[in-house]
Amino acid sequence: MHDEFKLDEVDPNGVVPEAEQATGQTRRGFLRKTAIVGGTAIGGSTILAAFPAIARAGHGDSVADADVLNYALTLEYLEATFYTQALGGQGAPADMVPSSPVKFGRGAITKSKLFAGFGGRIRSGAYSNLITIRDHEVTHVKFLRAGIKAAGATPVDACSFNFSSALKSVGSFIATARVLENTGVMAYDGAIRYVDTGDFLQAGAQIATVEARHAAYLNLISRGSPFPAPFDSGKKPSEIFAAAKPFISSCPPPVLALFSRLP
DSSP: OOOOOOGGGSOTTOOOOOOOOOOSOOHHHHHHHHTTGGGOOOOOTTGGGGOHHHHSOOOOSOOOHHHHHHHHHHHHHHHHHHHHHHHOBOOSSTTTSOOBOOSSOHHHHHTOGGGTTSOHHHHHHHHHHHHHHHHHHHHHHHHHHHHHHHTTOOOOOOOEEOOGGGOSSHHHHHHHHHHHHHHHHHHHHHHGGGOOSHHHHHHHHHHHHHHHHHHHHHHHHTTSOSSOOSSOOOOOHHHHHHHHGGGEEEOOHHHHHHHHHOO
16 A cells, blocks of 8 residues: 545545557557447547647656556546445446445435535436436446457456445535545546557546546535636546545455556
C-alpha cells in the first residue's frame, strides 16, 4: 500500500499481469474492435491527428500502454461496483462487478432532503441520472476489457470492494459519488501523459470527458460549481490508489504490482 491520501483531502470540485505494449494497432482497427461494446459507436478518430505533439506527451519512462489501460480498468471496476452496490443491478462481467440488491430505490432518492429547494425536474430526474451514471461505468469496464484484449494484453482482475461505510444514507452516497467522480477525472488527467498509442489516448480521453460530466452533475446536485476551474488537476496513481484504500478489501497481487510499476 502507499502513503495515506484521505478522501477528504481530495478537492471535491475537481481510487496486471505483465503485458507488452501494444504495437501495430491502427486507429480504425482498435476502435472497431472495442467500440461495439454495449452497442455504442465511438467516432472522431481523426481529432488527435491535428495535434501530434499532444498525442505523444513526451515522457521519458518505459510505462507500457497496457499498464495505463489496466490502471483505468481498475478505477472503472471501483466506480461500477460502487454504483451497483448503491443502486443494484448486474455488473459486467458478474465475477468482476458482482450484481447487488438495491440499496437506494427511486423513492429514497427522489424523497431525499438532499434535493430540498431544487426544482421538480432536478428532483424527479435524479434517480434516472444516477442509474445512467451506473450504466456508463459498467460500460467502461466492458469497453476497457475488450480494448485490452484487442491489444493482445490481459485485463487485470478486480479488487474486492466494500462501500458499506459510504452507503449509510442517500446523502453519504451522493457525497461519495461526487468525490469518486472528481477523483476519477484527476486520475485520467494524471495518467494520460504516459500513453503513446494514439488509439489508446483517444479512448482514454473519450472516457475521461464522460467522467467529467458525471462529476459536474454531482457537483451541481451537491450545491457546488459544476465547472469550478479552467483546468482540472491530475493526481498520481499512488495518490489515487491511496484515496480508494478505505473501500478496498483486497486486491490481486498483479494489481498491486501494477501500481508499483506506475510512476
